[in-house]
Amino acid sequence: MQSAASDKPDRGVVVLRLGEIFLKGRNRRKFSGALVANARRLVASLDDVTVEPKHLRVLVRHPARLERQVLERLGHLFGLHSMAPAVVTARELEAIADAAVAEARAFAPGTTFKVESNRRDKSFPLTSMDVSREVGGRVQIATGLPVDVHQPARVIRVELTEEAGFVFSRILPGPGGLPVGTAGHTALLLSGGIDSPVAGWSAMRRGCTLSAIYFHSFPFTGDKTKEKVLDLARRLAVWHGPITVHVVHFTEVQKALRAAGPAELAVVLYRRMMMRAASLIAAGEGARALVTGENLGQVASQTLDNLAVIEEAAALPVLRPLVTFDKIEIIERAERIGTYELSIQPYDDCCSLFVPRHPATHARLIDAQRAEASLDVGEMARELAARAEAIRV
Amino acid sequence: MSRPTDIYLDNAATTRVAREVSQVVVDCMEKEYGNTASAHHLGISAERRVKEARAQLLAAVGDAGGALGDVIWTSGGTESDALGVMGSARARGRRGHHIVYSSIEHSAVRQSIARMVRGGWQASEIPVDRDGVISLDALEKLIGEETQVVALMLVNNEIGTIQPVAEAARRVRVLRPDVHVHCDAVQALGKIPVDVGALGADSVAFSAHKIHGPKGSGALWIRHSAQLDAMWGGGGHQDGLRSGTLNVPGIAGMGEAVRIAIAEREQHAARWSGFATVLTEAARAAGCDVRVNGEAAPRAPHVISIAFRGIPAQPLLHTLESRGVLVSAGSACSERDRRPSHVLQAIDLGADFGTVRLSFGRETLADEVERAAAVLTDAVRSLR
Numbered sequence: 001m002q003s004a005a006s007d008k009p010d011r012g013v014v015v016l017r018l019g020e021i022f023l024k025g026r027n028r029r030k031f032s033g034a035l036v037a038n039a040r041r042l043v044a045s046l047d048d049v050t051v052e053p054k055h056l057r058v059l060v061r062h063p064a065r066l067e068r069q070v071l072e073r074l075g076h077l078f079g080l081h082s083m084a085p086a087v088v089t090a091r092e093l094e095a096i097a098d099a100a101v102a103e104a105r106a107f108a109p110g111t112t113f114k115v116e117s118n119r120r121d122k123s124f125p126l127t128s129m130d131v132s133r134e135v136g137g138r139v140q141i142a143t144g145l146p147v148d149v150h151q152p153a154r155v156i157r158v159e160l161t162e163e164a165g166f167v168f169s170r171i172l173p174g175p176g177g178l179p180v181g182t183a184g185h186t187a188l189l190l191s192g193g194i195d196s197p198v199a200g201w202s203a204m205r206r207g208c209t210l211s212a213i214y215f216h217s218f219p220f221t222g223d224k225t226k227e228k229v230l231d232l233a234r235r236l237a238v239w240h241g242p243i244t245v246h247v248v249h250f251t252e253v254q255k256a257l258r259a260a261g262p263a264e265l266a267v268v269l270y271r272r273m274m275m276r277a278a279s280l281i282a283a284g285e286g287a288r289a290l291v292t293g294e295n296l297g298q299v300a301s302q303t304l305d306n307l308a309v310i311e312e313a314a315a316l317p318v319l320r321p322l323v324t325f326d327k328i329e330i331i332e333r334a335e336r337i338g339t340y341e342l343s344i345q346p347y348d349d350c351c352s353l354f355v356p357r358h359p360a361t362h363a364r365l366i367d368a369q370r371a372e373a374s375l376d377v378g379e380m381a382r383e384l385a386a387r388a389e390a391i392r393v
Numbered sequence: 394m395s396r397p398t399d400i401y402l403d404n405a406a407t408t409r410v411a412r413e414v415s416q417v418v419v420d421c422m423e424k425e426y427g428n429t430a431s432a433h434h435l436g437i438s439a440e441r442r443v444k445e446a447r448a449q450l451l452a453a454v455g456d457a458g459g460a461l462g463d464v465i466w467t468s469g470g471t472e473s474d475a476l477g478v479m480g481s482a483r484a485r486g487r488r489g490h491h492i493v494y495s496s497i498e499h500s501a502v503r504q505s506i507a508r509m510v511r512g513g514w515q516a517s518e519i520p521v522d523r524d525g526v527i528s529l530d531a532l533e534k535l536i537g538e539e540t541q542v543v544a545l546m547l548v549n550n551e552i553g554t555i556q557p558v559a560e561a562a563r564r565v566r567v568l569r570p571d572v573h574v575h576c577d578a579v580q581a582l583g584k585i586p587v588d589v590g591a592l593g594a595d596s597v598a599f600s601a602h603k604i605h606g607p608k609g610s611g612a613l614w615i616r617h618s619a620q621l622d623a624m625w626g627g628g629g630h631q632d633g634l635r636s637g638t639l640n641v642p643g644i645a646g647m648g649e650a651v652r653i654a655i656a657e658r659e660q661h662a663a664r665w666s667g668f669a670t671v672l673t674e675a676a677r678a679a680g681c682d683v684r685v686n687g688e689a690a691p692r693a694p695h696v697i698s699i700a701f702r703g704i705p706a707q708p709l710l711h712t713l714e715s716r717g718v719l720v721s722a723g724s725a726c727s728e729r730d731r732r733p734s735h736v737l738q739a740i741d742l743g744a745d746f747g748t749v750r751l752s753f754g755r756e757t758l759a760d761e762v763e764r765a766a767a768v769l770t771d772a773v774r775s776l777r
Contacts, residue, residue, distance in 0.1 A: 218711055218715065219707075219708045219709075219710075219711030219712040219714075219715060220705075220707070220708045220711070221707075221711075222707060222710070222711045222714075223711070223714075346732070
C-alpha cells in the first residue's frame with residue numbers, strides 16, 4: 001500500500017461537473033462565468049489553487065495536501081452538480097495506467113471494478129474502448145482485483161484532453177442549483193428563527209444574490225438577538241460572499257401599529273409594514289423580489305388569507321421558498337446548511353408584548369386598511385428605511 | 394469592553410478582577426511560572442504560592458491550618474459542585490443510590506445530580522417556601538436508608554436567600570450519621586460569614602470570580618473524613634482527586650481575592666444592604682405591583698431580586714442596559730426560547746412577574762446606585 005501514496009504527484013485537480021448550466025443554451029457562458037468567479041472566491045484564501053474553465057468542465061488545480069480543504073469549500077458552490085478529485089497525468093498510456101493502478105490500490109480487497117474512458121482529444125492513438133481495456137487489464141494484473149463490466153462496485157474513469165489525462169474514481173455530489181449571481185438580486189427578511197435563513201439559502205441556490213433585512217425591536221429584543229442574526233448572515237455568506245444586513249429599528253412603529261388597530265390584527269399590520277419598509281430598502285439596491293421564510297399553516301396566522309393581505313403591502317414580488325415545506329423538512333435543511341444550531345440559540349421574544357393571544361387567522365384587507373387609515377404608513381415606512389443601519393458581514 | 398457610562402450591578406454573575414489580584418496573577422504567569430511538581434527553585438516558589446493561597450482560603454472559611462479539612466483546587470464553582478456531588482456519590486455507590494437536594498440549587502448541582510439519576514440513582518427535591526427557604530421537616534422526611542448525599546446551597550445565586558445549612562446538616566446526621574453533605578457556598582464567600590466547621594458539611598464549593606478573582610479558578614473544601622471519587626485520572630495531583638498541573642496564577646489570584654474579600658466584607662456588607670434598600674424603594678416608586686423575592690427570609694447583602702407584575706423581564710433588562718445599568722433578568726414563565734428560572738418557579742412567583750437581579754461588588758458606588766435607582770423607576774414606568 002506504500003505505492004498508493006508515493007505514486008501520488010504533489011499536485012491534484014478537482015474536475016467540476018456543472019449542473020443545470022448545460023440546459024441554459026446561449027446563456028451558458030454567463031452561467032459558467034459566474035460559477036468560475038464563485039469558485040475562485042471560495043478558494044481565494046488557499047495558496048496556489050487555480051480555477052480554470054475547460055470546455056464543459058471546470059478544473060480546480062491544487063497542491064495535493066490541500067485536497068480536503070478544496071473539496072470542503074467547493075461543497076458550497078451552487079451550480080456544481082458533482083466534483084471528482086482526479087490525478088493529472090501525461091497523455092501516455094503508461095502514465096495513465098500507473099495512475100489507475102494507484103487509484104485501485106485504495107479499494108478494499110475483492111472490490112469489483114471497470115475502467116471507463118472518454119477521449120475529448122480524438123488524435124490520441126487509441127480509441128476509448130482500447131484505453132479502457134488496456135488500463136483495466138493492467139490494473140487487474142497489478143492489484144488482482146476482479147473486473148466486472150456490468151455491475152462494478154467502483155468505476156475508474158479516464159479522460160483524455162489535448163493537454164493531459166485525468167484519472168479518477170471518486171465522484172462527490174455538489175450542492176446543485178444555479179451559480180449565485182445568475183438570477184438577480186433579492187432582499188431576504190431575516191429573523192433569528194429557523195425558517196428565514198433556510199429561505200435565503202434556497203433563493204441563493206436558485207442563483208439569487210441577496211441582502212438581508214432584519215427588524216429589530218429593542219428593548220423587546222436585545223442586542224444579542226441582533227448579533228445572532230448577523231451570525232446567521234455570516235453563515236449564509238459562506239455560500240454567497242459578503243452580505244449586507246439592514247437593521248431596521250422597528251419598536252416605535254410597532255407600538256403605533258398596535259395602538260392603531262384591534263389586537264388580533266397586530267401581526268398582520270406589523271408584517272404589512274415590514275413589507276413596505278423592506279420593499280423600499282430592496283428597491284434602493286436594485287433587488288427584484290423579497291424573500292421570506294413564510295410557510296402555509298406553520299403557525300395559526302399563516303393562512304392564505306393573511307399571506308394575501310400581507311403581500312398586498314409589498315411593492316415587489318414576494319418569494320416564499322418554504323411555503324409548502326413541513327417544519328421537519330425545514331429543520332433538516334437548516335441542519336444541513338449549518339444554520340440550525342445558530343437559530344436555536346435562545347433569543348428574546350417580543351411576542352409577550354406585541355403579539356395578541358389570538359391573532360386573526362382570516363384577516364380582511366379592508367380591516368387592515370381601515371386600521372392603517374389613521375396613520376401615514378407610507379411615511380412610516382420611508383422613515384424606517386431611511387434610518388436602517390447597514391452592516392456588511 | 395466596559396463603557397465609562399456602565400453601572401455594573403451584575404456582580405453575582407461575575408466581578409471585575411481586583412487590581413491587586415491581577416498583579417498576583419501576572420506575577421505568577423511572568424515571573425514565578427514554575428510547575429509545582431518541579432524540584433528546582435521555580436517549582437518551589439510556585440508551590441509556595443499555592444500553599445499561601447491554601448492558607449488564605451482555609452483561614453477565610455474558619456478552618457485555619459486545615460485542622461478539619463483540605464482544599465482541592467478546581468476550575469471554578471461548577472467543577473467544585475460536580476466533584477462534591479458526583480465524586481461523593483460515586484465513592485458511596487455500594488452503600489446506596491439516593492441523593493437529596495433543594496429545589497433552588499444551582500444548575501451545577503442539579504445537572505450533576507441529573508447525571509447520577511441517568512446512571513440509576515434516585516433523587517428527591519426538598520421544596521422551599523415562598524420566601525425561598527427549605528423546609529427542614531420536609532428534608533428529614535426525605536432522608537432514607539438509601540440516602541448517601543445531601544446537597545444544599547448556602548446562598549442562592551438568583552434571590553440571595555440563606556439556607557439553614559448547619560441546622561439541616563445536624564438533623565441529617567441525627568438520622569443518618571454517614572451521609573455526605575455538600576454545600577455550594579459560591580455566593581456566600583466574602584458576602585456572609587462562612588465557617589465550614591459550623592456548617593457541618595463534608596464538602597463546600599467556592600469560586601474566585603464572584604469575589605474579584607480570576608475566572609477559571611475555584612476550590613472545593615473537603616472534610617478529612619470525606620470520601621470522593623476523582624472525576625478523571627491523570628498524574629495524581631492533589632492526592633489523585635484532581636489530576637492536572639496546578640493553575641498557579643488562578644490559585645494565587647484566588648488566594649489574594651479571598652484575602653481582600655474577607656478583610657473588607659463587613660464594610661461592604663453594610664454598604665450593600667443600603668444599596669438594596671435604595672433600589673427596592675425605587676422599584677416601588679414606579680407604581681406597579683412589586684415584590685422582593687425572598688423578602689421575609691435571611692438574605693445575603695450583595696444581591697436583591699425584584700419582581701414586577703406585568704413587566705416582562707427581558708425588555709426591562711434591555712431598557713436598563715440602554716441607559717447604562719447592567720443587570721440580570723429572569724422569570725418563572727417560559728419566554729418561547731428562554732427557559733424559565735427554576736428558582737422563581739420554586740418560590741411560586743407568578744408567570745406574569747418579570748424579575749431583575751441587582752448585585753453589588755466592592756467597586757459599586759453609592760452615587761451609581763442612586764443613578765441606577767432613578768433609571769429603574771423610569772424604565773419600569775416606560776414598560777407599563
